[in-house]
Amino acid sequence: xxxxxxxxxxxxxxxxxxxxxxxxxxxxxxxxxxxxxxxxxxxxxxxxxxxxxxxxxxxxxxx
Amino acid sequence: xxxxxxxxxxxxxxxxxxxxxxxxxxxxxxxxxxxxxxxxxxxxxxxxxxxxxxxxxxxxxxxxxxxxxxxxxxxxxxxxxxxxxxxxxxxxxxxxxxxxxxxxxxxxxxxxxxxxxxxxxxxxxxxxxxxxxxxxxxxxxxxxxxxxxxxxxxxxxxxxxxxxxxxxxxxxxxxxxxxxxxxxxxxxxxxxxxxxxxxxxxxxxxxxxxxxxxxxxxxxxxxxxxxxxxxxxxxxxxxxxxxxxxxxxxxxxxxxxxxxxxxxxxxxxxxxxxxxxxxxxxxxxxxxxxxxxxxxxxxxxxxxxxxxxxxxxx
Numbered sequence: 607x608x609x610x611x612x613x614x615x616x617x618x619x620x621x622x623x624x625x626x627x628x629x630x631x632x633x634x635x636x637x638x639x640x641x642x643x644x645x646x647x648x649x650x651x652x653x654x655x656x657x658x659x660x661x662x663x664x665x666x667x668x669x
Numbered sequence: 670x671x672x673x674x675x676x677x678x679x680x681x682x683x684x685x686x687x688x689x690x691x692x693x694x695x696x697x698x699x700x701x702x703x704x705x706x707x708x709x710x711x712x713x714x715x716x717x718x719x720x721x722x723x724x725x726x727x728x729x730x731x732x733x734x735x736x737x738x739x740x741x742x743x744x745x746x747x748x749x750x751x752x753x754x755x756x757x758x759x760x761x762x763x764x765x766x767x768x769x770x771x772x773x774x775x776x777x778x779x780x781x782x783x784x785x786x787x788x789x790x791x792x793x794x795x796x797x798x799x800x801x802x803x804x805x806x807x808x809x810x811x812x813x814x815x816x817x818x819x820x821x822x823x824x825x826x827x828x829x830x831x832x833x834x835x836x837x838x839x840x841x842x843x844x845x846x847x848x849x850x851x852x853x854x855x856x857x858x859x860x861x862x863x864x865x866x867x868x869x870x871x872x873x874x875x876x877x878x879x880x881x882x883x884x885x886x887x888x889x890x891x892x893x894x895x896x897x898x899x900x901x902x903x904x905x906x907x908x909x910x911x912x913x914x915x916x917x918x919x920x921x922x923x924x925x926x927x928x929x930x931x932x933x934x935x936x937x938x939x940x941x942x943x944x945x946x947x948x949x950x951x952x953x954x955x956x957x958x959x960x961x962x963x964x965x966x967x968x969x970x971x972x973x974x975x976x977x978x979x980x981x982x983x
Contacts, residue, residue: 607937609945610956618952623961625783625847626798634956651785651796654849654960660968667953 610637619667623647676724677862686850687712689821693828700726701751703740708792709848710782713754734759738766752778757786768807776835780844782851795848803843812933815843817958833868849960884911889932
């Protein structure tokens with residue numbers, strides 16, 4: 607939490623992929639406290655993410 | 670297999686995450702496990718049941734997960750390091766006893782190899798949807814520690830860490846694997862026993878007449894006793910005072926519940942267990958855990974290959 611809080615002041619965004627529909631992403635959001643965007647990359651499970659999906663979220667976050 | 674008497678299978682192995690988790694537990698000194706085996710966690714206790722007779726300990730296949738999660742706590746208070754292993758449906762059934770372990774400050778480890786849910790969901794396929802259950806699954810206010818390995822090597826290393834943290838802070842610690850990591854087979858290096866750091870149980874040095882079971886030391890964690898050495902104590906899930914006896918007052922509740930959370934503050938204030946890479950000039954930070962951390966690393970590699978490199982991971 608402390609690390610996220612520190613980083614939030616100087617990065618554009620956090621991308622948070624998880625094999626759920628959003629759980630730890632809310633902890634990241636809480637730590638970022640509005641200082642940086644927090645972008646979930648949710649997945650319902652059953653398999654893993656396609657890396658391209660995460661990459662697309664990173665590219666979008668960097669814009 | 671040839672283990673030394675301490676149960677450490679020193680060497681280079683080709684293990685899946687479940688088996689590596691079992692070896693981590695043995696290396697940490699776990700000599701008692703109880704479980705109601707369930708896919709995709711079965712291999713952890715299957716290996717433990719096979720290995721433990723050579724090391725000296727007990728595995729009990731219980732009638733259900735409730736029994737398993739309370740049997741380990743009895744073993745802990747009798748002096749053993751103990752753990753149980755399950756997956757989503759069993760994890761749900763264990764929640765009452767997670768709370769009991771938190772309330773009675775019983776150092777123990779719950780391994781959850783996560784699969785798709787809710788309910789029986791996807792027994793053989795991965796999920797990471799039990800994370801908030803690990804944090805909040807039992808009722809009441811309490812602190813908890815959860816670790817998420819992303820490889821068989823981390824399954825070994827972090828299982829040892831899980832036992833160490835449980836002893837240091839006297840909390841139940843969750844090992845949150847997922848089906849992919851549990852069934853992924855990779856190289857696992859198990860060091861020599863003397864190179865493995867183990868946190869011993871916090872036994873009191875006070876004589877029986879001065880000992881109070883839930884009187885915290887400076888770090889807010891109380892010391893335990895060895896069963897059979899003449900100490901009398903009482904353990905209850907009810908709100909209790911420093912003697913361990915029920916106290917139904919608001920003041921006792923406030924003091925106890927605040928301490929159960931406050932004793933974990935060192936972990937929030939810098940003793941983080943996360944790994945970081947390339948954060949120096951990052952614009953975007955990927956935060957991930959378990960198998961998803963591996964996929965995220967692949968995504969970042971793909972981005973770098975495409976001459977796009979603003980991303981880092983944490």
